[in-house]
């Protein structure tokens with residue numbers, strides 16, 4: 001990986017595995033549609049089809065209120081920079097975080113300690129206010145019993161692309177984000193169709209709600225780095241815990257679970273001796289389960305069978321789907337309640353000591369012990385949960401425990417334990433039969449050997465299919481690379497051919513006495529210079545479809561005739577005005593244009609030039625950033641950015657230069673940190689502009705020498721500007737321009 005520096009690894013990992021599991025093509029929220037204003041102050045983008053909605057509420061909290069919340073959170077001293085583990089390496093997350101909830105919160109290698117919700121009464125009452133005043137009137141579920149705080153110290157801090165789909169979080173409840181401090185952007189994209197994206201501006205005091213069944217299964221979100229930001233942003237994300245999952249997880253992975261070891265007398269007969277099949281391993285991995293079973297025999301020290309004590313040798317064939325390295329287990333998908341049930345089903349052989357581990361914690365013992373413990377832990381968990389619950393306004397006693405609630409929960413659990421017991425004993429008998437078959441395969445070869453043969457051939461076929469899939473994948477990557485190379489070669493060959501044809505054509509118009517027999521004619525320099533104008537009767541090119549260029553221009557290029565531009569491209573003009581006009585008025589229309597191979601974005605300097613201050617420069621760069629980010633994320637087209645050139649009407653060139661410098665610097669940084677920005681190419685006209693200026697100023701016979709702030713693009717030349725743009729486009733497509741580079745004013 002080249003683009004991660006201080007990026008958030010774990011989140012990237014999660015997002016990748018998520019997008020693999022999504023059916024592609026299921027477009028749910030059409031981000032090209034504008035946000036609609038439902039209720040005053042509430043902007044919504046929603047889909048009736050899926051019920052998924054993004055809602056944005058502005059000015060929910062005043063600036064003063066925001067500051068109070070930030071200081072309450074900061075005074076807790078809970079914010080810290082967590083480390084995630086990725087491929088056995090530690091990575092500091094690029095932000096500070098704190099988790100408030102009834103349990104610890106764990107995802108991909110990060111375990112966050114659960115702090116007490118009620119320690120932040122202002123946050124709690126802010127949520128209650130939000131619930132009453134914005135969630136309820138907009139039919140958004142008002143549940144939340146935990147919250148995650150993220151603090152982005154400046155624009156270099158970020159949160160990688162991910163979905164909030166940890167099993168700790170109830171997937172039916174909304175994710176509600178309160179933004180405090182510096183404004184940042186959140187990029188929300190559809191999984192499997194990242195072009196369907198929206199960048200939401202999160203102003204201080206605003207609330208963003210991602211809502212709808214399985215929203216997190218369908219979309220990702222991220223807070224990208226933003227070099228324009230120098231101040232801190234704090235976000236508070238309210239969520240609802242998945243209580244069923246949490247209690248089951250606590251029961252099985254709490255270090256408090258102390259489990260007795262079965263008596264030695266019980267430890268003999270049926271032992272799983274074969275290593276698990278590929279299929280079985282995969283099934284266990286999909287459960288997010290790491291189980292290592294250690295075989296007991298009567299000679300071993302039963303009190304510490306999983307320790308590496310010399311008296312308890314762990315035979316290599318006794319490891320069932322085990323993960324030797326505890327950190328690896330953290331990267332399995334998280335456990336759901338069903339997975340836990342399955343896990344309990346797996347714990348059945350009393351002669352096998354099982355060790356369950358997740359997030360670095362482990363528990364071991366038999367199913368029976370787990371069940372007992374489960375009941376106790378769940379009861380305690382519910383009590384703790386209830387006392388930490390953010391009760392809605394109507395509930396007068398935030399600490400009151402609803403006795404029915406607990407009783408009911410326990411009753412439900414007791415019922416499910418009975419069910420589980422029945423399941424376990426059914427599974428036990430199946431397993432015993434299997435174990436017997438396995439053990440006595442020599443004496444009773446008939447049925448078991450059939451099964452195992454079939455299993456074996458199944459495994460083999462599965463392995464073959466796996467090999468096939470991976471080789472197909474490799475081939476695909478190779479072909480893609482080859483194709484890209486071929487494409488650029490075709491481009492080069494095409495432009496070479498055009499050039500040669502032009503040469504031959506112009507040479508043949510030169511008087512015949514320059515030709516010597518069959519020798520190739522020398523091309524006169526004039527002929528090359530004139531080739532643009534000599535295309536009165538162009539021959540049709542049939543090698544390759546032309547690239548479509550969408551020229552987003554401001555008033556400078558009004559006069560420009562796209563037909564005369566180049567043979568290799570078709571150019572469509574779109575008068576977008578300045579970058580802020582483009583951003584605010586035309587972006588959706590532009591993004592909606594089909595089959596564009598490259599945008600050319602002419603950055604007019606107007607919006608900045610009229611009020612040249614440090615803040616307006618920052619704002620200008622920020623707007624350019626949004627504009628460019630949106631264009632880049634909305635398609636895979638290239639983007640040629642034409643940096644500003646002074647325009648008619650008295651622009652002051654030092655300001656333009658200042659702006660060009662800031663934007664260039666910013667783009668250079670972005671290209672290093674964000675791969676998508678490598679599709680961007682810049683055209684800087686200032687070098688040729690300044691040279692034109694020098695020529696004018698030094699020409700003595702000029703009747704009215706122009707001063708720097710009066711020279712404008714008409715003197716500099718529309719033609720030159722277009723030529724520079726053309727060479728920028730050729731560069732973007734790694735194509736050789738048809739004319740010799742030397743005849744063109746090089747870019748500075």
Ligand SMILES: O=C(O)CCC(=O)C(=O)O
Nearest residue numbers: 148150159164177223235
């Ligand atoms: O900071 C934010 O607004 C979003 C944070 C987030 O998505 C998360 O921590 O899951």
Ligand SMILES: [Fe+2]
Nearest residue numbers: 162163164221
């Ligand atoms: Fe998130």
